[in-house]
């Protein structure tokens with residue numbers, strides 16, 4: 001584990017090892033406010049020894065929610081609760097970013113926004129997004145900027161824009177969804193660049209601003225294109241995952257050893273010099289170490305591994321069993337870890 005447990009800096013922030021726990025929504029907030037269950041969960045994760053935690057998708061306005069019990073960051077009143085998460089994680093010597101999020105057409109709003117009137121059929125409903133006016137665009141951009149300001153005030157070390165997995169930024173960046181004829185259709189990255197510029201105006205320059213970007217948006221060439229643009233615009237890190245779920249063009253050779261998202265991160269890392277994070281299916285310390293060495297990415301994201309075993313990083317460092325995700329999808333992206341068979345098996349084996 002030579003590389004996995006070496007330090008790295010993102011800007012001025014020292015990160016003690018290369019294990020990042022990426023965002024995972026576990027919907028236990030109340031009306032957008034942090035509850036003690038949220039705080040306890042992050043405390044437990046921080047005790048487990050990761051170098052960095054990125055807090056779950058946290059919504060920038062009520063209309064952009066993906067789940068009723070999602071944490072919100074749309075009001076100054078929410079800062080006090082958010083600060084409790086930050087303090088709990090910092091007490092364990094771990095830095096924390098927050099992923100700021102708007103679901104767009106795939107959210108739970110009655111009349112969801114979208115760059116174009118895209119028909120979304122999923123999560124048990126069929127809905128057509130309302131095409132955003134220029135006023136809508138400015139207003140939502142302002143909500144991202146205000147969310148980042150609150151994140152800074154709450155004490156987070158940085159933010160991650162949720163720019164993948166089909167949510168609003170992804171809907172702008174993906175030409176299969178975004179059919180606009182205006183500047184946000186011709187240069188969809190402007191939607192993000194203007195948010196970045198706004199965030200820089202309301203936060204100090206050491207505040208870290210990164211993005212979780214779809215590697216296939218819809219093809220790897222698009223992911224690389226956006227990664228290079230955002231690096232030029234001063235993004236501090238690129239956390240590479242999947243793009244808009246429908247119609248990704250994933251042409252990865254069958255003999256590639258790791259997940260398609262790791263492939264995308266490897267390709268993007270060849271083109272940029274900012275820190276790049278890789279994700280998906282990294283299920284042991286040995287695999288994490290191999291990915292860092294073979295692909296040159298800078299950090300590895302351990303998501304479901306940390307649902308099963310919150311002590312993942314400490315156990316990997318000590319060469320212990322870290323547990324295995326069965327990929328049964330019972331957590332269905334919402335982390336009902338009590339129903340997680342991987343966690344039950346791990347707890348039994350390590351009782």
Ligand SMILES: Cc1cc2nc3c(=O)[nH]c(=O)nc-3n(C[C@H](O)[C@H](O)[C@H](O)COP(=O)(O)O)c2cc1C
Nearest residue numbers: 022023024025056057280281302303304333334335
């Ligand atoms: C319960 C759950 C909730 C998730 N919520 C988010 C989220 O809020 N934001 C995000 O970008 N990805 C989210 N993801 C995706 C994970 O961050 C990660 O990309 C994915 O689980 C693959 O990594 P893994 O194989 O290590 O689990 C979620 C995943 C799970 C299992």
Ligand code: SF4
Nearest residue numbers: 326328329331340342
């Ligand atoms: S519920 Fe299933 S897919 Fe989710 S973390 Fe547990 S074992 Fe893995």
